Amino acid sequence: MEMMKQDKFNFMLDRRRLLTLGTAGLVCAAFPMSTSAEAADADKAIRDLFGDGELNEGRVTVDLPPIAENGNSVAIKVTVDSPMTQKNHVRRIAIISPRNPLAEVAEFQLGPRAGKAEVATRIRMAGTQTIRAVAEMSDGSLWLGKASTVVTLAACIIG
Amino acid sequence: MRWPAPVIALAAAACTPAPTADEAREKLPASALISGYEFLQADTQALQDDDFANPGFLWVDRGRALFAAAPQQSKACAACHGEDGAELKGAAAHYPSVDETTGKLTNIEGRINLCRTRHQGLEPLNYETDDLLSLTAFVSHLSRGEPVKVDVSGPAEVWYRRGEDYFFTRRGQYNLACNQCHNDNWGRQLRGDTISQGHGTAFPGYRFEWQSLGSLQRRLRDCDAGVRAEPLAYGSDDYLAVELYLAKRAEGLPIEVPGVRR
Amino acid sequence: MSIRISAPDTASRDEIIELKALIQHPMETGYRRNNRGEIIERDIITTFECTYDGDTVFQARFHPGIAANPFLTFYTRATRSGTLEFRWTDQNGQSWSETHSLSVE
Numbered sequence: 275m276e277m278m279k280q281d282k283f284n285f286m287l288d289r290r291r292l293l294t295l296g297t298a299g300l301v302c303a304a305f306p307m308s309t310s311a312e313a314a315d316a317d318k319a320i321r322d323l324f325g326d327g328e329l330n331e332g333r334v335t336v337d338l339p340p341i342a343e344n345g346n347s348v349a350i351k352v353t354v355d356s357p358m359t360q361k362n363h364v365r366r367i368a369i370i371s372p373r374n375p376l377a378e379v380a381e382f383q384l385g386p387r388a389g390k391a392e393v394a395t396r397i398r399m400a401g402t403q404t405i406r407a408v409a410e411m412s413d414g415s416l417w418l419g420k421a422s423t424v425v426t427l428a429a430c431i432i433g
Numbered sequence: 434m435r436w437p438a439p440v441i442a443l444a445a446a447a448c449t450p451a452p453t454a455d456e457a458r459e460k461l462p463a464s465a466l467i468s469g470y471e472f473l474q475a476d477t478q479a480l481q482d483d484d485f486a487n488p489g490f491l492w493v494d495r496g497r498a499l500f501a502a503a504p505q506q507s508k509a510c511a512a513c514h515g516e517d518g519a520e521l522k523g524a525a526a527h528y529p530s531v532d533e534t535t536g537k538l539t540n541i542e543g544r545i546n547l548c549r550t551r552h553q554g555l556e557p558l559n560y561e562t563d564d565l566l567s568l569t570a571f572v573s574h575l576s577r578g579e580p581v582k583v584d585v586s587g588p589a590e591v592w593y594r595r596g597e598d599y600f601f602t603r604r605g606q607y608n609l610a611c612n613q614c615h616n617d618n619w620g621r622q623l624r625g626d627t628i629s630q631g632h633g634t635a636f637p638g639y640r641f642e643w644q645s646l647g648s649l650q651r652r653l654r655d656c657d658a659g660v661r662a663e664p665l666a667y668g669s670d671d672y673l674a675v676e677l678y679l680a681k682r683a684e685g686l687p688i689e690v691p692g693v694r695r
Numbered sequence: 696m697s698i699r700i701s702a703p704d705t706a707s708r709d710e711i712i713e714l715k716a717l718i719q720h721p722m723e724t725g726y727r728r729n730n731r732g733e734i735i736e737r738d739i740i741t742t743f744e745c746t747y748d749g750d751t752v753f754q755a756r757f758h759p760g761i762a763a764n765p766f767l768t769f770y771t772r773a774t775r776s777g778t779l780e781f782r783w784t785d786q787n788g789q790s791w792s793e794t795h796s797l798s799v800e
Contacts, residue, residue, distance in 0.1 A: 341625070343477045344641035344695045347762040371760055375726055379760035382769070387752040389711035389772035396762040398724075426625025428642060428695060430659030488764045491697040491719040644721065644763035 316370045319377035320408055323368050327416050329408065334367075334419030336407045345399045345425040352407040352419065354391035358384075364391040366410045373403040399425050458601050461616055461630060466686050469629040469694060481635075481693040489570060489639040489691020492563070492646045496571025499564060507553040510568075518575045525576035526688055529677045531588045538592040538673045541569050542648060560667035566646050570637045573690035580687055581634060583680040596678025599671055605662030626695065631656075632683040633676065635692020642695060649676060696720070700781055702795045706773035714745065714753075716767045716781050718791065724759035740765060742784045747797075748777035773799045 320329070337351040354364045363386045369379040382393050391409070399405070404422040411417065470478060481487055500518055503509040514520045529540040532547065539547065545568050546557035558565035585593040600611045614623070615631030622628075636649035643651070650672050654664035665671055701715035718740070725737025743755040743765070752771045765783075776799045782792040 339474065339476050341474065343474050346641045346644050349476055349480070351768075369760075374760045375724075376758050376760060378758050380758060381756040383754040385752070387747070387750070387772055387774070388770055390770040392768075392770060393755075394766075394768035396766050398760050398762050429623035429626035429628065430655070432642070432655050432658045485699060485701045485715060486717060486766060488717070488719075488766075490699060491717065491764060494699065495697045495719075 316372035316377045316406060319370050320368070320406070323378065323381065324366075324408060324410055324416050327414065329416050329418045331418050333417040334407050334409050336405060336419045336421035338405060338421040338423045340422075340424065342399055342423050342425045344428065345401065347396045348399050348423060348425075349394070350397050350405065350421075351392065351394040352409075354409045354417070354419075356391045356409075356411065358386055358389055358391055360386045361412070363388070363412045364409050365412055367391070367393060368408050369395075369397065370406040370408065371397070371399065371403060372406070374398065374400045379405075399423060401425050458597070458612070459616060461682065463685065466632070466683060467619075467630055468686050468689065469632055469635055470689060470692070472627045472629040473694070477641075477693055477695070481689070481691075487639070487691055487693060489637075489646050489693065492567045492570040492637070493574045493691055495563065496567035496569070496574075499568055500571055504553065504555060507555060510548070510553075513552065518572065521572055522575045523579050525573040525690075526579040526581050527583055529592075529673060529680065530584060531592070536588060538589065538670075538677060540649075540673060540676050541572055542650075543668070543673075545569060545572065560648055561651060566637055566648065569648065570646060570691055573637060573688060576688045577690055578687050580685050581680050581683050583677060583684065585677065585681050589677065592674045592677050593681060595671070596674035596676070599675050600678055600682075605657065605660035607660040609660045611656070631679070632686055633679045634683050634686050635689040635694055637690060638692035638694055640694050646691060649679075696791045698781075698791060698793050700793050700795055702779060702797065704796070705798045705800070707800055708773065708775075710773045711770050712773050712797075714769055714771060714779070714781075716743070716745075717764065718783050719764050720783075720785075722757075722759065722761060722763045722765060726759070738786065740783045740785045743767060744782050744784075745769070745771070746780045746782070747771060747774070773797065775799050 333355040335353045337353070338348065342348045350369065352367055352369065354367065356362065356364045358364065364384045366381060366383050368381045370377050371379050379397050380395065384391060397405075402422070402424045404420050407419045409417045470481065473481070484490065497517065500510045501516070503512070511517070525541055528544065529538050531537065532539040542560060542565055545565065549555040550557055603610045611631060614628050619628050619630045633649045633652070636652055637646055639646045640652070650667050653672050653675060657664040697719040699717040703712050706712050720740050721738065722740065723735055723738040725734065727735045729735055737759065739759055739761075740757055743757065744751055745753040753769050755767060757765060777797060779795045779797055780792055781795070782790055784790040
């Protein structure tokens with residue numbers, strides 16, 4: 275009798291742990307981590323978009339929250355230090371993710387009429403990562419900014 | 434023979450019978466009610482407060498347009514309820530309530546469908562359709578800031594008790610009752626989240642998890658799925674009863690529609 | 696399709712104005728599976744364009760990594776009174792747009 279009771283409780287403990295582990299293996303609904311959706315190469319995406327030019331660090335600021343409330347929607351703001359004149363402005367800004375199935379998240383085309391080199395949007399993040407933003411200037415130079423966000427699992431995963 | 438502590442604790446939790454008497458059902462003190470808003474990160478709170486960027490307003494806007502439009506061979510909601518729902522301001526704070534004619538507990542979705550069938554000669558709308566979500570969001574939004582206040586006496590009492598029973602009954606593979614997380618353990622961490630008190634004042638609301646606006650019943654279905662219980666059908670009597678119980682439990686907290694939640 | 700635009704009604708010449716655009720769209724990634732395990736087809740808005748009296752002042756290209764119900768904040772210089780048009784186009788070429796009149800002193 276004693277033995278049976280203990281088995282039953284151990285079984286429940288194991289099953290509960292199994293369920294918890296099983297559900298912990300799931301990621302947010304937007305990006306299931308199946309083998310067919312592996313993270314693309316962020317560096318390659320940058321080269322494809324902007325060519326092989328040198329990536330200078332600086333001038334680009336990426337604002338992201340330290341922890342994402344939910345990986346499905348994370349507020350991001352990219353600001354580039356530029357006078358935005360006809361002679362000296364930002365041509366393009368790209369947001370690149372090293373862990374999403376597709377590295378390129380968005381590309382923005384600005385120009386002197388933009389007045390201010392700043393864009394804000396909401397992106398999906400498939401897990402904790404460092405998002406990169408690359409800006410291409412009117413003189414062809416490339417500038418890189420980065421910021422990291424921790425993306426946690428939801429409390430009750432519905433899957 | 435000594436059993437390890439976690440096994441004993443689990444055994445105790447699993448074997449304790451659910452409380453049957455009212456006295457055993459410890460409730461949240463009215464002075465200590467906290468909205469789910471307080472458990473959000475600052476950025477998410479800011480998004481809910483942003484009357485432009487709050488994605489829930491996409492449905493409120495649409496609801497406003499539907500409210501004003503006269504469907505074919507029928508009159509618009511506005512014809513009875515005033516332009517832009519002027520006469521419905523504050524109404525949603527008193528729902529769910531018992532409908533006089535059917536004698537049944539009715540939530541906002543149900544009331545909208547009763548109006549459609551009784552007064553507009555239209556077909557009822559299904560839960561989670563854009564149209565019903567939009568109308569519900571618009572009507573509830575007219576009560577934003579109003580403290581919830583519901584009647585649980587008379588014909589409503591049996592529904593209130595039913596909702597209370599549901600709230601305190603363990604269910605699902607995890608064998609958990611709502612009160613165990615939302616009365617006993619709110620404020621503590623569950624993975625990356627902080628457990629809230631489980632109020633429904635933000636719904637219909639925009640959930641990041643859904644990437645859409647959704648009804649309170651959709652959230653209740655997610656609650657059931659969360660403890661690995663079979664979610665009930667939309668519009669089920671149990672969920673209606675739970676809506677009333679939750680409203681009474683949250684009495685005094687303001688309506689936040691359209692809320693933003695994880 | 697539910698759309699929200701935030702733009703000033705008036706501005707002084709050469710003032711940099713803030714523009715916000717929000718549209719309801721599921722931005723289905725093409726990576727999710729349904730209950731039967733089948734892939735749910737990608738369905739996303741792919742481009743956004745803001746024109747100012749016909750001149751393009753801002754463009755965006757979206758990929759599935761943009762959150763559902765895409766939201767944008769961007770800027771433009773108020774040059775003269777005119778019409779701002781905000782246009783979204785999806786992967787199938789379907790588009791939605793809204794305009795806003797701007798008065799510049």
